[in-house]
Amino acid sequence: MTPKVKTEVDCISENCPMPLVKTREAILRAEEGDVIRVKGTHPQSFEEIPMALDAMGIEILEKTKDGELWTVTFVVS
Amino acid sequence: MGNRNVYLDNNAATRVDERVVRYMDRFHESDFAVASSQFSHTPGIKAKDAVEQSRETVAKSLGAGTDEIVFTSGGTESNNLALLGIARGAGETKRNRIVISAIEHFSVLHSADRLAREGYEVKKSPVDGEGFVDTEALSRLVNDRTLLVSVMHANHEVGTLQDLAAISAIAHRNGAYFHTDASYSFLQIPIDVKKTGIDLLTADANMVHGPKGTGALYIRKNVPLSKIFEGGYQEYNIRPGTENVPGIAGFGKAVEIWDAEDVRRTALLRDDLKDRLVRGIEGTLINGPQDMKKRIPNNINVSFNYIEGESVVLHLDMRGIAVITGSACFSRALQASHVLLAMGFTHERAHGSIRFSPSKYTVPEDIVYTYENVQDVVARLRELSPVGKK
Numbered sequence: 001m002t003p004k005v006k007t008e009v010d011c012i013s014e015n016c017p018m019p020l021v022k023t024r025e026a027i028l029r030a031e032e033g034d035v036i037r038v039k040g041t042h043p044q045s046f047e048e049i050p051m052a053l054d055a056m057g058i059e060i061l062e063k064t065k066d067g068e069l070w071t072v073t074f075v076v077s
Numbered sequence: 078m079g080n081r082n083v084y085l086d087n088n089a090a091t092r093v094d095e096r097v098v099r100y101m102d103r104f105h106e107s108d109f110a111v112a113s114s115q116f117s118h119t120p121g122i123k124a125k126d127a128v129e130q131s132r133e134t135v136a137k138s139l140g141a142g143t144d145e146i147v148f149t150s151g152g153t154e155s156n157n158l159a160l161l162g163i164a165r166g167a168g169e170t171k172r173n174r175i176v177i178s179a180i181e182h183f184s185v186l187h188s189a190d191r192l193a194r195e196g197y198e199v200k201k202s203p204v205d206g207e208g209f210v211d212t213e214a215l216s217r218l219v220n221d222r223t224l225l226v227s228v229m230h231a232n233h234e235v236g237t238l239q240d241l242a243a244i245s246a247i248a249h250r251n252g253a254y255f256h257t258d259a260s261y262s263f264l265q266i267p268i269d270v271k272k273t274g275i276d277l278l279t280a281d282a283n284m285v286h287g288p289k290g291t292g293a294l295y296i297r298k299n300v301p302l303s304k305i306f307e308g309g310y311q312e313y314n315i316r317p318g319t320e321n322v323p324g325i326a327g328f329g330k331a332v333e334i335w336d337a338e339d340v341r342r343t344a345l346l347r348d349d350l351k352d353r354l355v356r357g358i359e360g361t362l363i364n365g366p367q368d369m370k371k372r373i374p375n376n377i378n379v380s381f382n383y384i385e386g387e388s389v390v391l392h393l394d395m396r397g398i399a400v401i402t403g404s405a406c407f408s409r410a411l412q413a414s415h416v417l418l419a420m421g422f423t424h425e426r427a428h429g430s431i432r433f434s435p436s437k438y439t440v441p442e443d444i445v446y447t448y449e450n451v452q453d454v455v456a457r458l459r460e461l462s463p464v465g466k467k
Contacts (some may be wrong), residue, residue: 017387024395047461048388052395055453 003061005073011040012069020052021047027058030076035061037073045071061072082351082397083152083443087284088261088434089401090231093327094286100330101288104323112320113311124322131329137331139278140269141295148325151292153184156227158305158316159256159277159423160188163225164197164299172224172253174198178210178239179419180232182414183361185258186415189227202228206421207366208237216247223253231262234403234416235365236376238266245274254300260292264335265373276300282324286437287331289373292326327467339437346373346435346444351377354449358455364417364430375436378403380429384458389431392454398447403430 009026012021019040026036038049046065049072053060063075084092104127112128114121130146132341136143141318149155160175179201193199202215210228219226226248231238241257255278259268263280270278278295282288296302296315308317348369354361360382366372381389386402393400394409403414433447 016385017391020388020391024391033389044461046401048392048458051457052392052463055392056395 003075006030006034006039007036009036009038011038011042013040013041013043015068016044016048018042020048023049023052027056027076032076034076036076037071039071041068041070043068046072053058080397081443081446082399083439083447084399085433085435085439085443085447086399086401087439088288088373091436094289094331094334097287097327097330097382098336100152101327104326104371109322113309114373115257119202119451124320127322127326128320128330131325131332132343134329134332135280135293136295138264138335139280139295140271140282141173142298144313145295147294147296147300147315148320148328149316150290150321151278151283152182152258153292154222154316155260155279155281155294156182156184156258157188157304157322158176159258160185160192160227161305162302162315163254163277164192164195164257165303165305167224168301170224172222173312174200174223174324175267176200176202176215176218176221176223176226176248176253178202178215178228180204180208180237180401180416181227181233182258183259185227185229191428197224197455198222201403202421204237207371208232208235208416208420209366209371212243212247216246219247219251219253223248223251223458225254227256228263230259230268231259231266231373231376232365232416233261234370234430235378236261236372237365239260239372241273241275241465249274261376262373264332265340265375268412270295270297271345277302282331283291283330283333284330288324288327292327299418321406323463337438340374341441343437344369344421344437345359346439346441347375347377347433349441350433350435350448351379353444354379354451357448358452364420364425375434375464376432377434378430378432380426380431381455382429383462384455386429386431388458389451389454391457393447393450396450396454398450401432403427403432405447 108123110120110124112124189199200218245255249324254276258279260281280293282291362380364378390402413427
């Protein structure tokens with residue numbers, strides 16, 4: 001079961017680099033253990049955000065895609 | 078973020094040297110009086126002495142007279158004071174032309190724009206693909222109606238160093254004054270204002286491990302420059318307002334402790350990063366002079382084929398590496414770098430540009446960490462790019 005999402009970052013209809021910019025801001029403001037969900041529609045960001053999280057050693061809890069809409073959920077460590 | 082923090086944005090702001098911070102503290106905590114109170118009380122004399130000591134140190138570093146240095150709030154104010162001040166000071170004159178280069182900092186460009194709105198004729202000299210002012214084109218723009226030629230010494234984005242003596246000669250041959258914005262080259266490259274023929278020079282403490290909010294304008298004796306805002310009679314009645322004593326004192330201390338060996342070492346680190354990027358990442362394009370000796374020692378600017386600078390910068394930041402891009406999305410003006418566009422680059426290349434600027438606080442391990450992460454980020458982004466995949 002996915003833990004409770006503390007922060008939801010809405011990037012729907014926003015193009016690169018905004019989804020990554022907003023994700024970074026959310027991580028900077030979060031505390032360790034916080035769960036963040038980013039949702040958006042920009043296709044490349046759905047690949048770039050997991051790539052950035054991977055480099056930072058942040059665990060991705062869930063990735064979903066429904067048509068254009070995608071979500072990436074992760075826990076800040 | 079990341080497992081190492083690497084700051085490579087020293088062409089924007091430098092870390093204030095610990096010795097400067099400690100020296101400045103005194104002027105916040107004990108010797109905090111207003112320097113212009115020197116006639117009234119001892120604390121004022123101490124503050125005034127600190128300001129004058131800094132003035133002497135900054136003047137000496139430029140080969141200038143002590144009474145030719147005016148302290149300001151930084152490079153932007155110094156540039157405004159140079160352009161607007163000379164126009165105000167010139168009074169009624171047939172000289173109504175201002176000539177600048179196309180790659181100046183906004184504080185020069187926008188001051189020139191203001192003068193244009195006031196009736197001055199402003200001409201912009203073109204630059205070549207490496208950012209060097211075309212001196213032949215400049216010669217054609219400067220005439221006997223020119224009041225001022227303003228060309229920056231080192232460019233803030235690509236680090237290109239201009240031939241100040243040659244440009245000064247063009248200005249003076251036509252009876253015009255010559256201003257240079259040396260915010261990014263001050264101390265990095267030794268300058269003698271007398272030997273080079275400079276009438277006005279901008280310096281910024283924040284670029285030399287001094288405090289933010291402090292700068293200086295060198296004003297050669299007998300150059301008719303007027304103050305541009307009203308107030309008291311501080312700074313030779315050219316720059317009114319209570320002196321920023323801690324900032325000015327810190328500026329002087331930063332200049333006093335400046336070590337040319339740090340410049341040499343920083344240049345080696347910059348060269349090492351450049352070599353690694355060019356050799357290790359296919360499609361790395363150097364923006365600005367290809368000859369590293371023709372740019373300031375703490376600057377390298379590159380673009381990577383097929384990817385945008387903004388993505389690279391964000392991914393690097395998330396790995397602890399601070400650099401900047403010339404991309405429009407990251408510009409407050411929301412426009413691609415006017416410097417790179419003036420150099421003839423496409424919007425695509427300007428958007429892809431990334432500036433790395435090390436300092437004396439950069440260590441070799443920072444360069445290796447940066448290179449390895451840039452290589453990884455570029456490779457991954459190219460995999461995502463429809464045109465970057467092999």
